[in-house]
Structure formats: structure tokens, C-alpha cells
Amino acid sequence: MNATVTAPVRRSPLAHRSAMSAPDDLLHLSERAFDAKIVLRGLPEVLAPAIEKVTGLAMPEATRSTANDAHRLLWQSPDEFLLLGPVDGEPELMTALTAELDGRHVQIVNVTDYHTTLVLSGPKARETLMTLSTLDLHPRGFTVDQVAGTTFGHALGWLVQTGDDAAEGGPVFEVLVRWSHADYLFCELTHGARAFGMPEARPVSGELMEI
Amino acid sequence: MFVIDCPNCGARDQSEFTYAGEAHIARPTDSENMTDAEWAEFVFMRTNTKGLFAERWWHATGCRKFFNMLRNTATDEIHAVYRIGEKPPKVTADLPATPAGEASIGSGNDAVKIMTRDEEAAS
Numbered sequence: 001m002n003a004t005v006t007a008p009v010r011r012s013p014l015a016h017r018s019a020m021s022a023p024d025d026l027l028h029l030s031e032r033a034f035d036a037k038i039v040l041r042g043l044p045e046v047l048a049p050a051i052e053k054v055t056g057l058a059m060p061e062a063t064r065s066t067a068n069d070a071h072r073l074l075w076q077s078p079d080e081f082l083l084l085g086p087v088d089g090e091p092e093l094m095t096a097l098t099a100e101l102d103g104r105h106v107q108i109v110n111v112t113d114y115h116t117t118l119v120l121s122g123p124k125a126r127e128t129l130m131t132l133s134t135l136d137l138h139p140r141g142f143t144v145d146q147v148a149g150t151t152f153g154h155a156l157g158w159l160v161q162t163g164d165d166a167a168e169g170g171p172v173f174e175v176l177v178r179w180s181h182a183d184y185l186f187c188e189l190t191h192g193a194r195a196f197g198m199p200e201a202r203p204v205s206g207e208l209m210e211i
Numbered sequence: 212m213f214v215i216d217c218p219n220c221g222a223r224d225q226s227e228f229t230y231a232g233e234a235h236i237a238r239p240t241d242s243e244n245m246t247d248a249e250w251a252e253f254v255f256m257r258t259n260t261k262g263l264f265a266e267r268w269w270h271a272t273g274c275r276k277f278f279n280m281l282r283n284t285a286t287d288e289i290h291a292v293y294r295i296g297e298k299p300p301k302v303t304a305d306l307p308a309t310p311a312g313e314a315s316i317g318s319g320n321d322a323v324k325i326m327t328r329d330e331e332a333a334s
Contacts, residue, residue, distance in 0.1 A: 063220055077274040078219055134224035148220070149273045150227055156272055 013116050013182040022198040027122035036085030042106030050100035065147045074147045115176045123170035124196045131192035139165050153188045155181035216292050219274040231267035233257045234279045261285050263304045
């Protein structure tokens with residue numbers, strides 16, 4: 001008998017949650033797990049040619065990010081950048097970047113399964129984030145492509161605005177949060193949006209505790 | 212709570228930062244020949260200034276870099292923020308006058324006040 005080996009299937013940290021929305025399209029909250037995520041540390045002038053060649057992206061200025069259709073490059077620190085790519089794209093990116101930066105004084109780490117991405121969009125997205133963060137999130141203070149590492153409640157996260165306020169459906173924010181903090185942050189964001197009619201987060205599977 | 216102007220990230224809330232002690236304390240170069248007392252001086256003894264004080268802060272949730280700050284410890288006013296390795300800028304700061312006229316150095320406790328010889332003789 002031929003034994004069939006099944007490859008392990010990744011399970012997202014919010015597999016037990018479904019995407020949630022407030023009425024009238026005021027707010028949409030969902031998870032996008034498994035994006036390729038690679039931390040690059042090193043001097044920007046050393047990293048720049050390799051990143052340009054592999055992804056076509058220019059280096060972002062401080063507290064900004066650059067993006068094209070497939071990738072986004074986030075500034076995290078003067079010598080630290082986070083590269084986001086398509087799902088299952090991390091092996092190719094790692095191979096290409098490692099080859100390009102061979103022998104240089106840099107660090108390239110695959111953190112794909114370290115963070116997950118919460119996507120928050122809609123006209124009330126800013127106000128929902130304001131309930132959890134001390135950042136200046138006024139449209140003048142936080143603009144499209146801007147990046148900030150901060151705390152949301154008790155969870156550390158990186159916030160990046162990917163969609164413009166003027167676009168239809170309101171601004172789009174992505175929060176990169178640690179795997180183990182994702183459930184907490186998801187529930188806190190739905191709780192913070194209760195004023196806009198967001199229902200309380202309920203698990204769609206697993207043990208459901210009725211009070 | 213106050214807002215701190217991180218040299219890398221810009222103005223952020225104090226809750227994102229961690230205090231990292233007095234700045235500009237040079238590591239001893241002749242460490243092999245130091246006495247225990249000299250080690251204790253380097254490791255533990257700090258000036259505990261009331262007034263303008265150079266200190267290190269760490270932007271724990273943002274860029275995760277250390278930087279220096281000149282802060283008036285009596286009023287919490289931040290006079291300057293500058294990077295590690297830079298010289299502190301020249302600033303002046305006034306201590307707030309207290310109704311009791313307590314000493315500008317140390318606490319209001321008479322036992323630890325710095326007194327001049329004339330004051331000591333008079334008391």
C-alpha cells in the first residue's frame with residue numbers, strides 16, 4: 001500500500017474568527033495571514049540595490065513605505081526594513097535577496113509566520129484605531145504609505161496606511177501584529193468599533209462559551 | 212504623560228518610550244586595574260540631578276533606538292533631544308521657585324540640604 005504523505009497545512013491565528021463589518025460599510029475588519037514577510041537589517045545604501053533588483057522598490061524615507069503591485073517595503077528603523085510580498089513568495093524572495101547580498105554586512109530573516117496582518121478599512125477606520133492607540137491619526141498627521149510602530153492596547157504592532165482617504169470606501173489600514181497577539185487585537189478592534197455598530201467578535205469554531 | 216520627539220520617528224507619546232538612565236557615562240578604559248570602589252562608582256553611582264539632566268531614552272515600540280535627552284527633572288520640560296554620540300546642545304533652564312525656598316540641589320529635607328559654612332554656623 002502506498003502511504004500518502006500530506007503536507008502540513010498552515011492554520012492562521014484567526015482561523016476561528018470570520019471577517020467582520022459594521023453596518024453601512026462604515027468599517028470592515030479582516031485578517032490576511034501568510035503574506036511573505038522578510039526583515040532586512042543593514043545600511044540602506046547597502047540594501048537598496050538588492051531590493052531594487054529583486055522587487056523593483058525604492059528605499060522608503062523614515063516613517064514611510066514604498067509599494068508596487070506585489071510588494072511593500074516598510075521603514076522600521078534607520079537600519080531595519082520589513083519587506084512584504086505575495087503569499088508563498090518568501091522562499092523566492094529569501095533566495096534572491098540572500099544571493100544579491102552575499103558577503104555584505106546585512107541580516108535577512110524570514111518572519112512570515114511571526115506576524116499576521118489585520119486589514120481595517122472604511123470611513124471609521126481612523127476613529128477605531130484612535131480608541132486603541134496614542135498616535136496622531138488625523139488625516140493630516142497620518143497619511144497614505146505612512147508607517148508607525150506603536151502599541152494598540154497591550155499589543156505591539158506596526159501600522160501602515162495602504163489606501164487613500166479620498167478613495168471610495170474610505171482609508172485602508174493594515175496592522176502587522178504578532179501571531180499570539182492577533183486574537184486579542186482583533187477583539188479589541190471590534191470592541192473599539194462598537195459605537196459604529198460593529199457586533200462583538202464571536203468565534204466561529206472551537207469552544208463557544210455562553211454566559 | 213508627555214510627548215517625546217524621537218530623532219527617528221517624530222513626536223510620539225511617552226508610553227512608547229523606556230527610560231534608560233543617565234547619559235554620557237563613559238565606560239572605563241583601564242578596567243583590569245580598577246578597585247571595587249571604582250567599579251561601584253561606575254556601575255551604581257548617579258548624580259540624581261534636580262534640574263537640567265542629560266539622560267538616555269529608548270523608543271521601545273518604534274525604531275528601537277536609544278537617544279539622549281536634556282530634561283528638566285523638576286518641571287519635566289524637554290529642552291533638547293539629540294542622537295547617541297552627539298554632544299549635548301547648550302541650553303539654559305530655570306528651576307521653579309518654591310515657596311519654602313528649598314535648596315536647588317537635593318530634596319526639601321533639611322537633613323540632606325547643601326548648606327554653606329555660614330549657614331551651618333548660624334544654625
